[in-house]
Amino acid sequence: MVEIRMRVNGVSESLDVPPWVSLLDVLREHLGLTGTKRGCDQGACGACTVLVDGERINACLALAVQYTGRDITTIEGVAGGGDPHPLQTAFIRDDGFQCGYCTSGQICSAIGMLAEHGAGSASAVTEHVAATGIALSGAEIRERMSGNLCRCGAYNGIVRAIQDVAESPR
Amino acid sequence: MRPFAYVSAPDVATAVRAIGTEPGAKFIGGGTNLVDLMREGVERPGTVIDITALPLTGVEELPGGGVRIGALVRNAHLAAHRLIRNRYPLLSQAILTGASAQLRNMATAGGNLLQRTRCPYFYDGAAACNKREPGSGCDAMDGFNRNHGVLGVSDSCIATHPSDMCVALAALDAIVEVESVRGVRRVPMAEFHRLPGDTPHLETTLAADELVTAVELPALPVAATSRYRKVRDRASYAFALVSVAAALEVDDGTVTAVRLALGGVAAKPWRAYEAERILLGAPATEESFRRAAAAELAPATGRPQNAFKIELARRTLVETLRQLLTEGSAA
Ligand SMILES: Cc1cc2nc3c(=O)[nH]c(=O)nc-3n(C[C@H](O)[C@H](O)[C@H](O)COP(=O)(O)OP(=O)(O)OC[C@H]3O[C@@H](n4cnc5c(N)ncnc54)[C@H](O)[C@@H]3O)c2cc1C
Ligand code: SF4
Ligand code: FES
Ligand code: FES
Numbered sequence: 128m129v130e131i132r133m134r135v136n137g138v139s140e141s142l143d144v145p146p147w148v149s150l151l152d153v154l155r156e157h158l159g160l161t162g163t164k165r166g167c168d169q170g171a172c173g174a175c176t177v178l179v180d181g182e183r184i185n186a187c188l189a190l191a192v193q194y195t196g197r198d199i200t201t202i203e204g205v206a207g208g209g210d211p212h213p214l215q216t217a218f219i220r221d222d223g224f225q226c227g228y229c230t231s232g233q234i235c236s237a238i239g240m241l242a243e244h245g246a247g248s249a250s251a252v253t254e255h256v257a258a259t260g261i262a263l264s265g266a267e268i269r270e271r272m273s274g275n276l277c278r279c280g281a282y283n284g285i286v287r288a289i290q291d292v293a294e295s296p297r
Numbered sequence: 298m299r300p301f302a303y304v305s306a307p308d309v310a311t312a313v314r315a316i317g318t319e320p321g322a323k324f325i326g327g328g329t330n331l332v333d334l335m336r337e338g339v340e341r342p343g344t345v346i347d348i349t350a351l352p353l354t355g356v357e358e359l360p361g362g363g364v365r366i367g368a369l370v371r372n373a374h375l376a377a378h379r380l381i382r383n384r385y386p387l388l389s390q391a392i393l394t395g396a397s398a399q400l401r402n403m404a405t406a407g408g409n410l411l412q413r414t415r416c417p418y419f420y421d422g423a424a425a426c427n428k429r430e431p432g433s434g435c436d437a438m439d440g441f442n443r444n445h446g447v448l449g450v451s452d453s454c455i456a457t458h459p460s461d462m463c464v465a466l467a468a469l470d471a472i473v474e475v476e477s478v479r480g481v482r483r484v485p486m487a488e489f490h491r492l493p494g495d496t497p498h499l500e501t502t503l504a505a506d507e508l509v510t511a512v513e514l515p516a517l518p519v520a521a522t523s524r525y526r527k528v529r530d531r532a533s534y535a536f537a538l539v540s541v542a543a544a545l546e547v548d549d550g551t552v553t554a555v556r557l558a559l560g561g562v563a564a565k566p567w568r569a570y571e572a573e574r575i576l577l578g579a580p581a582t583e584e585s586f587r588r589a590a591a592a593e594l595a596p597a598t599g600r601p602q603n604a605f606k607i608e609l610a611r612r613t614l615v616e617t618l619r620q621l622l623t624e625g626s627a628a
Contacts, residue, residue, distance in 0.1 A: 275397075
């Protein structure tokens with residue numbers, strides 16, 4: 128057993144787990160935070176996406192012990208002060224989901240993606256990787272969100288919701 | 298997953314001592330390949346040594362213009378780094394075409410170098426695979442081999458090295474710095490990965506107790522005019538069928554410097570030395586590009602499902618050079 132301490136959605140947690148337990152299992156099985164989903168358990172779908180110190184990762188391929196001391200945000204923690212996160216509102220308004228299974232991962236991923244874009248990162252479809260001030264076109268959003276699959280095919284709504292939030296003044 | 302002991306190494310000395318004393322121990326970086334393979338039972342380390350606390354997370358400019366990349370730099374951070382985007386755009390592009398944003402936030406430079414093949418039979422414990430179990434045979438030979446190699450393959454194994462980043466590193470003549478209790482070695486990228494021969498289970502020249510500590514990029518002016526082009530079955534989040542890392546310098550219509558490497562075609566990132574030899578000093582024309590691509594792929598051999606890669610590699614090579622000539626750098 129190893130002791131892990133982490134802040135999850137602002138709450139300090141401390142628990143003893145075997146070192147082979149994934150962050151996804153800690154969240155779902157040990158902390159009861161079942162908003163984060165397991166799709167493939169092999170890094171191939173994005174349903175398990177959470178934020179670690181603001182960066183998006185796949186919780187299924189993360190050994191929990193490697194994230195001790197870190198600040199984790201799951202879908203349960205994205206809304207601030209009782210109001211839904213703007214992306215949550217936009218996903219509802221723009222039909223960003225059907226069954227909803229991929230949605231928590233999509234929203235956490237989009238939060239991380241907008242932060243990366245805000246920090247000036249390029250993507251595989253950016254024409255010039257050294258460019259600054261890269262516009263967040265539909266093609267850029269699709270590429271930057273390609274780590275999140277949606278079996279219902281709600282992609283048009285997902286892209287629209289993210290674009291709405293990216294373009295709305297904060 | 299098979300149980301294992303866990304140790305976190307605070308410094309390089311502790312890490313290399315631990316791997317030398319724990320039989321069957323493995324380092325873990327981002328875990329995106331190792332955790333997956335442990336779950337499948339392909340990797341079965343008794344001890345996992347976490348190296349993510351090592352102070353190897355810097356990207357620093359070297360005197361003379363090269364760049365030193367710590368082994369624990371995350372793929373996403375490397376691709377986004379100003380020095381890389383401006384001076385080695387093919388490397389930024391290569392990384393950005395790999396995996397997904399989530400995985401690139403986790404994956405480390407060292408782990409990317411040492412990631413293992415995505416051959417489905419290598420993952421499947423019920424299949425024959427000389428790489429996973431030497432001497433057991435190779436189910437890919439007459440099986441599903443659309444993604445397999447066409448250059449440097451052997452009768453034992455036709456698997457490919459799946460990394461995009463490494464293809465750019467091969468084109469750049471990067472140096473991999475490794476350390477063990479015996480000291481530090483500097484391994485040229487061209488000598489880091491091995492071709493399968495009769496021993497496909499030996500994938501690199503790294504000893505089991507050696508730690509990758511850094512990757513160094515030499516100062517290379519031609520790299521400023523470079524691109525990475527990846528062809529795959531879907532537009533994103535898929536491994537390469539074929540990829541090309543290319544850098545080109547043309548003066549008065551003549552090729553004055555060129556670097557070329559291919560991905561998705563071999564057990565190592567394939568530096569296209571023959572194509573470079575033909576192009577250097579030749580007129581920068583589509584005709585030269587075609588001649589160079591044909592010569593590089595001349596020794597290629599395909600299986601029924603993957604023979605298309607030979608023509609695809611030729612065309613992608615020509616197209617990437619043509620794009621560099623007409624549209625310039627990806628920077
Ligand atoms: C769904 C999916 C899609 C992917 N698509 C792509 C793709 O399109 N292109 C691509 O290039 N890659 C792709 N990848 C692979 C990904 O790039 C690798 O998994 C990643 O780079 C490995 O880095 P890591 O730090 O997570 O390695 P780990 O999983 O931590 O380690 C991998 C191996 O390296 C060893 N190791 C790690 N660091 C060191 C070190 N410093 N010294 C010595 N040994 C070390 C470990 O012992 C282990 O054997 C994909 C992965 C997934 C899961
Ligand atoms: S191609 Fe190589 S990795 Fe794949 S089954 Fe054959 S021996 Fe194993
Ligand atoms: S469950 Fe983690 S990526 Fe699919
Ligand atoms: S809404 Fe059903 S999987 Fe995306």
